Amino acid sequence: xxxxxxxxxxxxxxxxxxxxxxxxxxxxxxxxxxxxxxxxxxxxxxxxxxxxxxxxxxxxxxxxxxxxxxxxxxxxxxxxxxxxxxxxxxxxxxxxxxxxxxxxxxxxxxxxxxxxxxxxxxxxxxxxxxxxxxxxxxxxxxxxxxxxxxxxxxxxxxxxxxxxxxxxxxxxxxxxxxxxxxxxxxxxxxxxxxxxxxxxxxxxxxxxxxxxxxxxxxxxxxxxxxxxxxxxxxxxxxxxxxxxxxxxxxxxxxxxxxxxxxxxxxxxxxxxxxxxxxxxxxxxxxxxxxxxxxxxxxxxxxxxxxxxxxxxxxxxxxxxxxxxxxxxxxxxxxxxxxxxxxxxxxx
Numbered sequence: 001x002x003x004x005x006x007x008x009x010x011x012x013x014x015x016x017x018x019x020x021x022x023x024x025x026x027x028x029x030x031x032x033x034x035x036x037x038x039x040x041x042x043x044x045x046x047x048x049x050x051x052x053x054x055x056x057x058x059x060x061x062x063x064x065x066x067x068x069x070x071x072x073x074x075x076x077x078x079x080x081x082x083x084x085x086x087x088x089x090x091x092x093x094x095x096x097x098x099x100x101x102x103x104x105x106x107x108x109x110x111x112x113x114x115x116x117x118x119x120x121x122x123x124x125x126x127x128x129x130x131x132x133x134x135x136x137x138x139x140x141x142x143x144x145x146x147x148x149x150x151x152x153x154x155x156x157x158x159x160x161x162x163x164x165x166x167x168x169x170x171x172x173x174x175x176x177x178x179x180x181x182x183x184x185x186x187x188x189x190x191x192x193x194x195x196x197x198x199x200x201x202x203x204x205x206x207x208x209x210x211x212x213x214x215x216x217x218x219x220x221x222x223x224x225x226x227x228x229x230x231x232x233x234x235x236x237x238x239x240x241x242x243x244x245x246x247x248x249x250x251x252x253x254x255x256x257x258x259x260x261x262x263x264x265x266x267x268x269x270x271x272x273x274x275x276x277x278x279x280x281x282x283x284x285x286x287x288x289x290x291x292x293x294x295x296x297x298x299x300x301x302x303x304x305x306x307x308x309x310x311x312x313x314x315x316x317x318x319x320x321x322x323x324x325x326x327x328x329x330x331x332x333x334x335x336x337x338x339x340x341x342x343x344x345x346x347x
Contacts, residue, residue, distance in 0.1 A: 012071075013052035016042060016059070019068050024114040024133030025061055027141065034061065072111040077242040077250060078103060078129040081234045088118035088127070099127060103239055106131055116140055116225070117148075117201045125150070125222035126230040138254040139226065145199045146226045146254070150206050151185065152194050153219035162213045166196075170212045174202065177209055191218060227253045 017031040020040075025031065032049060034040050040047040041060040053059065057068040082088075086099050099115070106112060114136040116128035130136050138144055169178035177200070185193035196206060207217045223230045227250065234240050242250070251258045 013054055014068075014071070016040070016047055016051045016053045017049075019053050020059065020061065020066075020133075021137065022071065022133045023066065023069065023111075024136050025064075025066070027134070027137050031061075069111060072131050074110065075132045075135070075247055076106075076110070076130060077132075077135070077247050078113065079228065079231070079234065079240040079242065080127045080129060081230065081236050081238055082119055082124050082127045083236045084122055084124050087121050088115055096121075102237065103129060119222060120204055120207075123220040123222070124236065125220075126225055126228070127222075128225055128228065135251065135254070135256060138256045140201065142200060144254060147180070147197050147199055147224070148201060148222060148226075149195060149197045149224035151219075151221045151223050152196055152206060152210070152217055153187070153191050154194060154210055155190055155216040155218050156214065157190075158192060158194070158213075158215060162215070165213065166209055170209060172208055172212060177202070177205055179209065195223070226250075 017028045017035065020026065020031050021028045026034075031040070035047045035049055035051075038046055039062050042051060042053055043058050047059075053068045055068055055070040059066050059068060080099060080103055082099055086097050086102060088099050090098065090100055092098055100113065103113060111131035113129040113131060114133055116130065116136050116139045119125065119127060128139065139146055163182055166179050166182060169176050177198075179196045179198050181195075181197040183195040185195050187193045198205065206220060210217050231240065248258055
């Protein structure tokens with residue numbers, strides 16, 4: 001595309017490899033390789049190293065098509081405790097419920113949720129989502145060697161010889177696989193629990209490794225991904241969002257440089273929110289042109305609070321309805337303060 005057209009339109013140009021990496025189509029190096037191999041086109045034209053794109057440009061990556069979106073305003077990371085029965089795909093042709101149905105969509109200028117790895121339909125536990133493609137790629141790429149830990153309930157007698165073979169490695173139909181660690185977690189009778197750790201995320205790898213030893217996996221739950229541990233407080237089917245500081249720790253863990261421009265954007269958002277809060281305290285959040293009556297209800301997460309200030313009531317006199325709404329909001333918008341993150345040095 002022509003750079004002069006970009007500046008005339010007012011859109012911010014961005015190198016194509018950076019834009020596609022941000023959107024989750026691979027690492028910058030991988031995208032540069034595909035550009036060199038002639039696999040990427042911008043608005044119908046073969047892409048070259050150094051080409052720029054803007055929001056709205058149409059890009060072909062092999063057989064895939066996408067439209068360039070603006071850079072996200074805020075980097076977000078979501079933890080989800082996946083239940084059995086949900087599938088890890090955007091849309092299912094058979095109409096089954098997906099994890100994306102459960103976590104919901106992002107608003108305007110926030111991009112889209114990108115799943116960090118998958119769990120099969122019969123597995124449960126920790127799933128990570130982010131709207132920042134480069135982070136997702138660093139977390140999933142084999143070269144990062146990110147540990148995944150699973151709690152596995154195995155049916156059958158597991159001998160020391162079986163444990164030794166699983167740690168040494170087993171040849172499966174798609175190559176050589178092994179567990180990096182196996183810990184006995186107890187159990188009674190034929191069903192026994194183990195915690196296993198591996199650094200890959202290939203299709204049904206945990207189940208297939210146990211099956212290679214004639215063992216049947218009856219339960220499988222992911223309990224850790226890298227430095228993020230599934231919080232005990234996060235119930236099945238619920239989600240939890242990481243704080244800014246926790247996201248920065250995650251960037252440090254995967255050795256991805258934090259974009260300093262994000263700090264300035266966060267400060268600007270914080271400043272706007274502070275000014276709005278002061279204005280609401282002074283004027284009750286009411287428009288000077290369209291004042292609300294004392295009996296009217298405000299909308300949004302803080303419903304009930306603004307009208308209380310305007311009518312002179314204290315927090316102790318809030319209605320039962322507004323208290324219930326506040327409780328619901330706190331449950332739906334968990335801040336991630338209970339999420340366990342290991343120090344970045346642990347790997």
